[in-house]
Amino acid sequence: MQSFVSKEDGIFPSVCSLDCPDQCGLLVHKKAGKIIKIEGDPDHPVTQGAICNKVRHMTERLYDSKRLTTPLKRVGAKGEGKFAPISWEDAIEIIVSNWKKLIENEGPESILPYSFYGNMGNINAEGMDRRFFHRLGASQLDRTICQTAGSVGYRYTMGGAYGTDPEETTETKLFIFWGINAVSTNMHQMMLAQKARKNGAKIIVIDVHNNQTGKMADWFIPIIPGTDSALALGMMHILFKEKLVNEPFMKEYTVGYQQLEEHVKQYDPETVSAITGVPVDDIYKLARMYGATSPSLIRIGNGLQHHDNGGMIVRTISCLPAVTGAWLEKGGGALKSNSGFLSYNSVALQRPDLLKNKLGCLT
Numbered sequence: 043m044q045s046f047v048s049k050e051d052g053i054f055p056s057v058c059s060l061d062c063p064d065q066c067g068l069l070v071h072k073k074a075g076k077i078i079k080i081e082g083d084p085d086h087p088v089t090q091g092a093i094c095n096k097v098r099h100m101t102e103r104l105y106d107s108k109r110l111t112t113p114l115k116r117v118g119a120k121g122e123g124k125f126a127p128i129s130w131e132d133a134i135e136i137i138v139s140n141w142k143k144l145i146e147n148e149g150p151e152s153i154l155p156y157s158f159y160g161n162m163g164n165i166n167a168e169g170m171d172r173r174f175f176h177r178l179g180a181s182q183l184d185r186t187i188c189q190t191a192g193s194v195g196y197r198y199t200m201g202g203a204y205g206t207d208p209e210e211t212t213e214t215k216l217f218i219f220w221g222i223n224a225v226s227t228n229m230h231q232m233m234l235a236q237k238a239r240k241n242g243a244k245i246i247v248i249d250v251h252n253n254q255t256g257k258m259a260d261w262f263i264p265i266i267p268g269t270d271s272a273l274a275l276g277m278m279h280i281l282f283k284e285k286l287v288n289e290p291f292m293k294e295y296t297v298g299y300q301q302l303e304e305h306v307k308q309y310d311p312e313t314v315s316a317i318t319g320v321p322v323d324d325i326y327k328l329a330r331m332y333g334a335t336s337p338s339l340i341r342i343g344n345g346l347q348h349h350d351n352g353g354m355i356v357r358t359i360s361c362l363p364a365v366t367g368a369w370l371e372k373g374g375g376a377l378k379s380n381s382g383f384l385s386y387n388s389v390a391l392q393r394p395d396l397l398k399n400k401l402g403c404l405t
């Protein structure tokens with residue numbers, strides 16, 4: 043295999059390629075063609091030189107002797123864990139001949155591509171593989187695997203992946219980290235929250251276990267897994283009942299709020315407590331804090347959507363800032379993903395038109 047690694051030595055600005063919302067600026071140090079150190083880029087306007095330990099120690103991972111360097115072929119029974127190294131040429135030959143047989147006997151839709159991010163950007167994760175499988179005529183899978191339910195739920199309420207600008211959240215007075223261990227997975231949002239905290243903001247964490255983020259919160263609220271929409275409905279029950287809603291905002295910018303008010307009447311705090319495990323007094327306290335504090339921000343995590351009602355959980359939580367009109371204030375609202383602001387022409391990248399010439403059509 044040809045090596046595409048530059049042998050040039052020096053310190054190179056780069057950006058972290060892991061699937062993480064922070065996308066830290068990096069400085070990569072190279073010597074004798076090897077990466078010897080990775081550190082944060084202090085000149086990056088947002089991440090300012092702070093990076094996580096995963097990437098700080100990436101050189102150890104890159105050059106670890108246990109790292110796979112060739113394809114492996116199973117040589118024992120399935121599950122036995124016996125593999126032998128083979129060349130890339132042999133691996134490609136095995137795959138091609140097996141796939142040819144499958145396509146000939148069963149058609150190209152007998153192949154299902156199944157993937158998500160990891161260490162890849164748009165070209166690798168959502169580009170060239172899609173083109174390849176479109177051309178092949180493989181089955182389609184609605185990807186991403188772990189993200190789509192929540193994204194669709196958020197879109198039902200918000201119209202797209204648009205949330206609060208993280209840099210504005212230093213103005214926020216009440217942070218609710220809901221189903222996200224931000225200390226580990228969104229560290230720069232946590233740094234902004236700490237700045238806001240110095241200006242008097244409170245931090246609430248709602249999660250199924252008391253993780254690092256929960257431990258540093260002003261208030262950690264444990265909840266039974268998968269019951270988050272019930273808590274959001276219970277909060278709205280109190281907000282409507284105690285007139286902590288922003289009716290002019292709802293009238294101007296939302297649809298269906300009167301039906302929502304009717305719907306949440308059944309979610310009184312006692313009923314919600316029995317579903318969620320959150321004590322009645324805490325449901326009142328949370329709803330009142332949320333209704334009375336402005337600006338407030340809900341950072342919606344990804345763990346929430348990994349339930350059979352995951353899309354609905356995210357959809358319901360994202361109604362809360364519309365009910366209080368939190369969107370009106372700088373630093374207020376909700377944030378799940380801001381990918382809508384960075385959208386690109388995915389059709390041009392993924393080329394679904396290649397399906398027209400799928401291999402099944404040619405045989």
Ligand code: SF4
Nearest residue numbers: 058062065066094097
């Ligand atoms: S926090 Fe870590 S994984 Fe995330 S972008 Fe920064 S260096 Fe990469």
